[in-house]
Amino acid sequence: MLVYNLFPLLAGPCGSWEPHLKRAADMGFDWVFLNPVQKPGASGSLYSTVDYFQLNPLLIDQRSKKSGDEQLQATLALAGKLGLKVMVDLVINHCAFDSELTRQHREWFIIENGEIAHPFCIENGQKVVWGDLVRFNHQHTSDPEGLYRYFYQIVEYLLKLGFKGFRCDAAYQVPGQLWRRLIQEVRQKYPDTLFTAETLGCTADQTKQTAQAGFDYVFNSSKWWDFHGAWLMEQYQLVREIAPSISFPESHDTERLFQEVNGNEAAMKQRYLFAALFSAGAMIPIGFEYGFRRRLHVVNTRPTDWESPNIDLCGFIGRVNAIKRQYRIFQEECPTSLLPYQNPNILVMWKASAQTHEEALIILNKDPWNHQYFYAENLGIYIQAGAPLIDVSPDYPLEYIPRPFSYDLRPGQAFVLVTSRDHMPH
Known part of the structure; x- marks a missing residue:
């Protein structure tokens, strides 16, 4: 969706x-x-x-x-x-406290101390009550x-x-x-x-x-x-x-x-x-x-x-x-892992589709203010697939993936790389 x-x-x-x-x-x-x-x-x-x-x-x-x-x-x-x-x-x-339902069907609401109860939440240790709302009694009507x-x-x-x-x-x-x-x-x-x-x-x-x-x-x-x-x-x-x-x-x-x-x-x-x-x-x-x-x-x-x-x-x-x-891999909740990388300002996320042969690697600069340098001798170490990675990034996509891979990521920039396995994951 x-x-x-x-x-x-x-x-x-x-x-x-x-x-x-x-x-x-x-x-x-x-x-x-x-x-x-x-x-x-x-x-x-x-x-x-x-x-x-x-x-x-x-x-x-x-x-x-x-x-x-x-x-x-x-x-x-x-x-x-x-x-x-x-x-x-x-x-x-819940519904509005001034709804006709509170008079026509009082038995549908939670009653506390003789009054229809308002919903509330606890915010920073304080009870916040929504006085314009009343709670339906789903459990015990x-x-x-x-x-x-x-x-x-x-x-x-x-x-x-x-x-x-x-x-x-x-x-x-x-x-x-x-x-x-x-x-x-x-x-x-x-x-x-x-x-x-x-x-x-x-x-x-x-x-x-x-x-x-x-x-x-x-x-x-x-x-x-x-x-x-x-x-x-x-x-x-x-x-x-x-x-x-x-x-x-x-x-x-x-x-x-x-x-x-x-x-x-x-x-x-x-x-x-x-x-x-x-x-x-x-x-x-x-x-x-x-x-x-x-x-x-x-x-x-x-x-x-x-x-x-x-x-x-x-x-x-x-x-x-x-x-x-x-890409179907981005339309499902699939096995996803955050992979270790020496620069803590870079996110390396691997995804493997459970429904297709697709695999994805996302390399993202967590820092939206500064450039961050990324280097990998071979991006293949991050994936299981044997097929080459294809860059489908929405901004600044590369025509081919060099080896070694060396790139000065712009603030907040992400590479979105996809590939295909020759077998489904277990």
Whole structure:
């Protein structure tokens, strides 16, 4: 999956999304992810749904003769013509505190001290409570069938609008057996529906447990990797045989990368290339390609927050996505190892496809500010294949691989080398 996150509050009414969809298709993305499109409650947060069967008024052109549902259906049909499938956030771990559901079906919610409970998290030792949200009682409701049927209706409503899949928000907070049943029953009627699990902040074991409910993809945490620690590879190896994962250099929940790296274009390229080629799936939010600096906000962002491009990475992202599409090894979670190298500022990553004869070697300058020197008497020592390595790098590819191999890597630069084995790995 190559996913472009079209953040609806920045893009505005759905009738104006066409240029964003075209740009995503031109860059080689095949999926678009939309944050929640349903009507929010009093807080205005996209993730605080007050009515699951009405659309957010901000996404609808009020002057149009078409209903909101018809407008969105037309936009999703347009995406399909451009070769894009669209998935949407599915938020069923909580809803808005001012939803009618809290009065009609009090038994569906967690009650604490006589009141419906709000979700919370612990941040820096402090309890942070989301007062605009209330928690569904998945585990102990007296009406489990009624609650389940309601969730099924939400999914069916969104599928009938034209969505092809779901990013399941905070999937680990919903019991695995509920997901298992929902995914199974939805696919009996809509067999090609895709389910991805948002698992950020989970331990590797929690991620593994969530993935086992039948999800097609989970999201990994490579965005926070410093290119040195062991944890990312440990997490990758633990989960990769259960479900493939999606990497991203930034998301709607994080600061903008361009802001974090003080406008360093080399760091932007380095981080997208790594995210795209490390795992089976990759995602960027709208504006990443232009080096936007202003963080996306689930309440306050508006189309007027659109920035003038600081850089233009559309061509580079398109070339990386083309590499990913051309070589199966970059579309799967395959055996992957970090190989030792004397310069700690250079990453040498080896990948071997478990489905084809392909093998890949990525030599990446971890330092986006300075040149780093790489030398190898023979790059063949890093691979198992007998066939020659081919350089398919998105920038500065070499026509042939010299021996010995000596190169002064530019800041953040990566070589992407592929080859083919004469036998499959064990």
